[in-house]
Amino acid sequence: xxxxxxxxxxxxxxxxxxxxxxxxxxxxxxxxxxxxxxxxxxxxxxxxxxxxxxxxxxxxxxxxxxxxxxxxxxxxxxxxxxxxxxxxxxxxxxxxxxxxxxxxxxxxxxxxxxxxxxxxxxxxxxxxxxxxxxxxxxxxxxxxxxxxxxxxxxxxxxxxxxxxxxxxxxxxxxxxxxxxxxxxxxxxxxxxxxxxxxxxxxxxxxxxxxxxxxxxxxxxxxxxxxxxxxxxxxxxxxxxxxxxxxxxxxxxxxxxxxxxxxxxxxxxxxxxxxxxxxxxxxxxxxxxxxxxxxxxxxxxxxxxxxxxxxxxxxxxxxxxxxxxxxxxxxxxxxxxxxxxxxxxxxxxxxx
Numbered sequence: 001x002x003x004x005x006x007x008x009x010x011x012x013x014x015x016x017x018x019x020x021x022x023x024x025x026x027x028x029x030x031x032x033x034x035x036x037x038x039x040x041x042x043x044x045x046x047x048x049x050x051x052x053x054x055x056x057x058x059x060x061x062x063x064x065x066x067x068x069x070x071x072x073x074x075x076x077x078x079x080x081x082x083x084x085x086x087x088x089x090x091x092x093x094x095x096x097x098x099x100x101x102x103x104x105x106x107x108x109x110x111x112x113x114x115x116x117x118x119x120x121x122x123x124x125x126x127x128x129x130x131x132x133x134x135x136x137x138x139x140x141x142x143x144x145x146x147x148x149x150x151x152x153x154x155x156x157x158x159x160x161x162x163x164x165x166x167x168x169x170x171x172x173x174x175x176x177x178x179x180x181x182x183x184x185x186x187x188x189x190x191x192x193x194x195x196x197x198x199x200x201x202x203x204x205x206x207x208x209x210x211x212x213x214x215x216x217x218x219x220x221x222x223x224x225x226x227x228x229x230x231x232x233x234x235x236x237x238x239x240x241x242x243x244x245x246x247x248x249x250x251x252x253x254x255x256x257x258x259x260x261x262x263x264x265x266x267x268x269x270x271x272x273x274x275x276x277x278x279x280x281x282x283x284x285x286x287x288x289x290x291x292x293x294x295x296x297x298x299x300x301x302x303x304x305x306x307x308x309x310x311x312x313x314x315x316x317x318x319x320x321x322x323x324x325x326x327x328x329x330x331x332x333x334x335x336x337x338x339x340x341x342x343x344x345x346x347x348x349x350x351x
Contacts, residue, residue: 040081040118041066041070041118044117044121045059045062047121048062048117055194055214055215057194065110065114068111069115072093072097083119083122083128087132088134090132091112098111105139108139112139119132119133147282148289148290148293149278149286149290153276154187154287157278158180158183158184175268178236178239181229181233181252182265183272184226184228184233186269186287186288187291188226188228188229189226189291190288190309192215192285193265193284195215196251196252197252197260199211199250201240201249201250204233206229206233206237209224209225209230240253243255243257245257245258266284269284292309
């Protein structure tokens with residue numbers, strides 16, 4: 001994807017102007033009831049929520065995986081809640097069925113991880129004689145790298161000037177102010193889309209320079225706000241009351257006054273891409289990827305980026321290092337006299 005025209009400053013200088021490194025973290029938890037599942041699954045999900053502190057979104061993903069596995073087992077003639085009857089062959093056939101349906105290897109791996117956690121829980125309660133997931137290997141993952149925007153593209157996306165755009169009707173101008181505030185949070189602070197949409201208006205004070213985010217596993221972290229993000233959030237908070245329904249707490253609200261959902265947020269980011277004239281639309285998560293990549297290209301250390309992203313493991317953050325290496329390789333090829341590219345760009349040939 002080529003960069004949008006109009007910006008000339010270097011990647012590091014421009015990215016750091018929106019992104020600041022300062023991340024204290026504090027723990028917290030939020031509990032929601034889990035119902036409507038077989039007893040062993042209900043206990044398992046309650047364990048994940050109450051003892052592990054998993055978020056509602058993560059619990060929903062586990063619940064969906066267990067429901068899909070239960071449906072498969074019913075087709076195999078097993079009872080609705082009989083973990084002791086499940087064998088390794090059942091797990092393998094379940095994965096084979098997912099493959100036949102065209103489920104991605106990443107999703108298959110996540111579902112297998114859910115089953116492993118569930119049967120380990122059952123083993124602790126002595127509901128199973130052995131682990132049916134023992135020896136079942138993860139599907140070999142295809143190497144996929146996160147899609148990112150160039151720094152110029154990110155700036156072109158966010159510099160939409162909605163307040164002064166006289167061509168927009170008043171309501172569309174309000175939506176644009178909201179969408180830019182959301183995009184600024186995703187790119188300027190590296191939030192997950194679920195984290196941004198779960199924020200409540202009374203907890204966001206742009207003047208503080210940071211926002212408290214509830215991440216995966218119920219872990220809270222303080223995430224810094226860039227100067228442009230503070231401005232965008234302040235502009236949106238001034239207009240939010242024109243859209244928010246009575247008693248609505250959500251920071252980002254939709255046309256009907258309720259909390260903005262993920263689907264509409266994705267469409268909003270796609271509309272910003274179209275407005276900016278980018279070659280193709282990107283997802284909200286791509287802005288988070290761009291945040292991490294631009295920080296690394298600007299010289300940020302991996303541990304700091306891990307804290308900013310809220311990753312529990314450094315290995316998750318290391319997915320971005322290949323992008324930083326690609327950037328360094330381009331610089332090397334363009335400048336080093338022995339690289340082959342250096343001489344073409346004015347470097348001295350080898351003596």
